[in-house]
Amino acid sequence: MLMPLGRTAGDREARLCRTAAALLILLTALARFCYLLHDCPLDLAPDEAHYWDWSRHLDWSYYSKGPLVAWLIRASCELLGGWSQVMIGNEMLAVRAPAVLCGSLLLLGLYVLTLQVYRSDRQALAVMLIALTMPVIAAGSSLMTIDAPYCCCWCWALVLAHRAIFCGSRWAWSAAGVVVLLGVLAKYNMVLFVPSVGLFLLTDRERRVQLVRPGFWVMTFLGALGGVPILCWNVANGWVTFQHVEHLAGMSEGSRIHWLGPLSYLGGQFALLLGFWFAVWAAAMVAHRPWREADAGKRYLWWTSLPMFAVFLGFSLKTGGGELNWPVTAYLSGLVLAVGWLAEQLNSPSHAWRRIQWVGLGTAAVLGVALTLTVHMTEWVRPVLLAISGPPSPRHPMPLRRFDPSCRLRGWRTLAAEVDRLRAELRGEGVEAVVAATSWALPGEVGFYCAGHPDVYDVGLVQGDRHSQYDLWRPNPVGDPQQFRGKTFIIVNAAPAVLAGFAKTDAIREVIYFEDGHPIARWVLHVCRDFRGFPRSQSNPSTF
Numbered sequence: 001m002l003m004p005l006g007r008t009a010g011d012r013e014a015r016l017c018r019t020a021a022a023l024l025i026l027l028t029a030l031a032r033f034c035y036l037l038h039d040c041p042l043d044l045a046p047d048e049a050h051y052w053d054w055s056r057h058l059d060w061s062y063y064s065k066g067p068l069v070a071w072l073i074r075a076s077c078e079l080l081g082g083w084s085q086v087m088i089g090n091e092m093l094a095v096r097a098p099a100v101l102c103g104s105l106l107l108l109g110l111y112v113l114t115l116q117v118y119r120s121d122r123q124a125l126a127v128m129l130i131a132l133t134m135p136v137i138a139a140g141s142s143l144m145t146i147d148a149p150y151c152c153c154w155c156w157a158l159v160l161a162h163r164a165i166f167c168g169s170r171w172a173w174s175a176a177g178v179v180v181l182l183g184v185l186a187k188y189n190m191v192l193f194v195p196s197v198g199l200f201l202l203t204d205r206e207r208r209v210q211l212v213r214p215g216f217w218v219m220t221f222l223g224a225l226g227g228v229p230i231l232c233w234n235v236a237n238g239w240v241t242f243q244h245v246e247h248l249a250g251m252s253e254g255s256r257i258h259w260l261g262p263l264s265y266l267g268g269q270f271a272l273l274l275g276f277w278f279a280v281w282a283a284a285m286v287a288h289r290p291w292r293e294a295d296a297g298k299r300y301l302w303w304t305s306l307p308m309f310a311v312f313l314g315f316s317l318k319t320g321g322g323e324l325n326w327p328v329t330a331y332l333s334g335l336v337l338a339v340g341w342l343a344e345q346l347n348s349p350s351h352a353w354r355r356i357q358w359v360g361l362g363t364a365a366v367l368g369v370a371l372t373l374t375v376h377m378t379e380w381v382r383p384v385l386l387a388i389s390g391p392p393s394p395r396h397p398m399p400l401r402r403f404d405p406s407c408r409l410r411g412w413r414t415l416a417a418e419v420d421r422l423r424a425e426l427r428g429e430g431v432e433a434v435v436a437a438t439s440w441a442l443p444g445e446v447g448f449y450c451a452g453h454p455d456v457y458d459v460g461l462v463q464g465d466r467h468s469q470y471d472l473w474r475p476n477p478v479g480d481p482q483q484f485r486g487k488t489f490i491i492v493n494a495a496p497a498v499l500a501g502f503a504k505t506d507a508i509r510e511v512i513y514f515e516d517g518h519p520i521a522r523w524v525l526h527v528c529r530d531f532r533g534f535p536r537s538q539s540n541p542s543t544f
Contacts, residue, residue, distance in 0.1 A: 017121035021111050021128055028132065029104045032142055035376060036093050042376070043412040044092060047145050049444030052077075052095050054469060056453075061233035063469040064244050066226070068185035069146045072098040090449065096144045102152040103141020106332075107131060109155035114336045116162050117297035127339045133368035134335075135375070136272055136328060142376075146187045147325055153183030154193060154329040158304055161197050164215055165207060166297065173215035177222025184226030188245065189329065191227075192308055194220050200303035203290055237472060244467070250318025257317055264321030265313055272324050273331065274371075276364035281305075281334050284341035298337060305334035378406050379516070386518065398519045411513030411521035415492070416449030418511045422490050422525060423450075425507075433527070434484060436477060437492040440468035446492060462534045463495040477501075481533035489528045503530035 044052065054062050054070035055077065061067050077084075077094045084093040107128050114124035131137050140147045157179045164172035183190030197219075201211050210216055234241050250258075258264075270278045285306050290299045308330035316322055345357045374381045382400075389399035401407040419435060426433045435450070436457040437443050443456035450456075458470035461478050470476065475483045481501075491498060499505050507527035513520050 014121040017125045021108075021125055024128065024132070025104050025107050028107070028141075029100050032100045032103070033093075033097075035142075036096060037087055040088070040092070041378075042406060042409040044095060044445065044448060045143055045145070045409050046441035046445060048095060048143060049412075049448050050440065050469075051144065051146075051444075052091075052448055053444040053456075057473060059233065060229035061241065063237075063240055063467070063472060065146050065187065066185040066230055068149050068182060069144070071185075072149060073144060096142065099140070099142055099144040099148040102148040103137070106137070106141070106152045106155050109152070109159050110332065110336065112159050113155065113162065113333065114339070116159065116166070117301060117336060118340055123339065123343060126343070127336055130339060130365070131335060133365040133372075134274070134277065135368055135371045136325075136331075138372040139375075140328075147328060150183055150187035150190060151329055151332065153179050153186060153190060155332050157183060157190075157193050158333055161193075161219065162297070162300060164219070165197075165201070165210065165300070170215060173219045174222060177219035180219065180223030181226035184223060185229070188230075189308070189326070191223075192311060193304070194223055196304045196307045199307060200300050203303070204296060204299065207296070240467070240472070248319070249315055250320070255318055258320040259317070261316035261318070261320045261322075262313055265316035268321055268324045269309075269327065274364045274367055276360045277331075277335075277338065280342050280360075281331065281338045284334070284338040287341055288337060298340070301333040301337040305330045305332075305337065309334075375406055378404055382516070382518075392519055398522060400518060400520060407520050410515065412445040413449050414513045415511050415521075415523050416446055418509065418525060419446055419490055419492070420451050422507065422509070422527060423454075426488060426490075426527070431488050434477070434487050434489045434531075435491075436489050438463055438494055438498060439465050440470060442492050443470060459491070459494075459498055459534070462501070463497045477531065478534060481531070484531050485533065487531050489526075489531060491526045491528055492523055494524070494526045494528070498534070499526065499528060501532055501534040502528035503532060504528070 051065075051069045052073055054067075055074035058070060058074060059067060062070065073095055076097045077091050080094040080097055081091045084091045087093065110131055111124045111128050114127045115121060118124070140151055157176050160172045160176035160179060163169045164176060180190060180193055183193065198211070198216070201207050201216065230241065272278070273281065285302065288295075288298045288302050290302055293299050293302065309327045312322055312327045342357060342361065346354055346361075348354050348357075378385075382404075385400060385403050389396070389403050392399055396402065398407070423433055423435070434457065435446060435454050436459045437446060438458070438460045440458055440460060443458050447453055447456040457476050458465075458468060459477055461467065461471060471479065474480055477484045477489075489502070505526050505528045507525075509525045511523045511525060513522070
């Protein structure tokens with residue numbers, strides 16, 4: 001077939017792939033917005049609501065994380081908050097809009113990174129399509145947690161650093177440094193990007209010289225600037241972030257070795273990647289190990305993937321396995337390399353081996369899409385979950401919560417509506433109640449969904465909950481009891497230790513959220529009158 005002058009079949013394929021990629025990114029973003037607009041059944045997750053509360057108190061950093069997530073939520077609420085209120089009655093859409101944007105940029109970054117390394121638009125499109133089937137990427141593109149901007153920054157740092165290393169682009173080193181800076185402000189794990197790139201350069205004879213040139217160090221210096229506001233904030237706040245991270249990493253005094261931690265970690269990562277993709281990733285890591293791999297681009301992907309995974313594998317001895325999302329960015333460059341390895345297997349001369357790979361790929365894709373859809377539309381599988389969980393019992397009064405993780409994102413509007421009713425009743429008595437809760441996860445939810453977004457205090461320290469950002473905002477009832485003496489409180493889930501701080505407790509209400517007659521969530525509200533202060537021995541635990 002004759003082609004027009006100046007055009008080749010490769011050019012045509014590239015244009016088609018890039019057009020398809022652009023349309024997929026736009027349609028996916030549109031689908032996510034439509035889901036959020038159309039009576040979305042998922043309220044803000046506790047983390048999202050917590051970060052929204054941070055966005056109402058802009059600062060250079062916060063107790064457990066950097067400030068980027070709060071800055072993005074605040075900017076989005078300023079731009080889209082009014083529209084979101086009109087469309088859905090609250091600012092949920094504005095809170096989650098940055099996650100949708102970051103998810104779209106992440107997909108674009110994966111496409112570009114694959115194209116840089118493999119020079120194939122078809123393979124870049126395949127990587128993007130596979131990413132769309134992975135629940136971990138779908139969650140990060142819909143829920144506004146720190147992982148949304150963090151993963152986006154890591155991916156584009158990969159793209160820019162690759163351009164700087166392999167194309168000799170000076171501006172790309174600076175741009176990569178700025179992206180690393182933003183990533184550090186999103187999540188501290190971003191600091192591992194610089195040593196990962198450094199290890200690649202150190203082990204690459206041809207490019208090792210770049211370690212003594214300005215580019216790499218410009219990136220390092222600019223990235224390090226992301227830690228400056230975090231450090232300054234910690235100087236003014238007793239280094240609480242470092243104590244918190246030390247506790248999470250299992251490095252605090254008295255922590256023990258968890259010998260089964262690595263097994264727990266590996267099992268969690270296996271499940272996170274639906275088994276198949278973890279196996280493919282691991283196989284790619286073995287096949288493309290740097291001392292055997294001739295292609296420098298593939299070695300770059302290896303060095304920006306495995307070290308992140310290995311760091312948290314090591315920490316699992318102290319953390320007992322850690323959180324599933326801790327090494328998530330290992331699977332960005334790792335996914336590109338894994339798909340490249342899988343493409344080679346699908347061209348294997350062995351028919352049986354090709355069939356095994358195709359079956360695994362199809363099963364993982366179907367399973368991933370099904371899991372993503374059912375998390376968004378749990379009612380589709382609720383009969384199955386009910387059959388597994390059984391009826392409510394004294395031991396498991398809300399059995400669905402054991403099998404349906406989306407239960408954590410349901411019922412918060414019902415709780416807030418009941419709190420608003422109690423507030424209105426007390427106003428009828430001439431009392432403006434203080435609203436408080438007993439876990440760091442509750443104040444943001446109540447404050448977000450209650451009318452007028454009241455300040456909601458956390459008094460969880462009194463009954464053994466860990467420290468949080470709420471303890472640093474002053475005044476608060478635990479740290480400044482004199483400023484709240486005599487006031488009436490509405491408290492969510494108060495234990496006797498909290499109730500002991502009041503002269504009288506009445507109007508105890510149980511709030512149970514049901515869906516289709518099944519209990520999903522439960523809270524207890526207390527109206528507590530005449531605050532007298534909490535015993536000091538109960539209000540200063542050392543849990544971080």
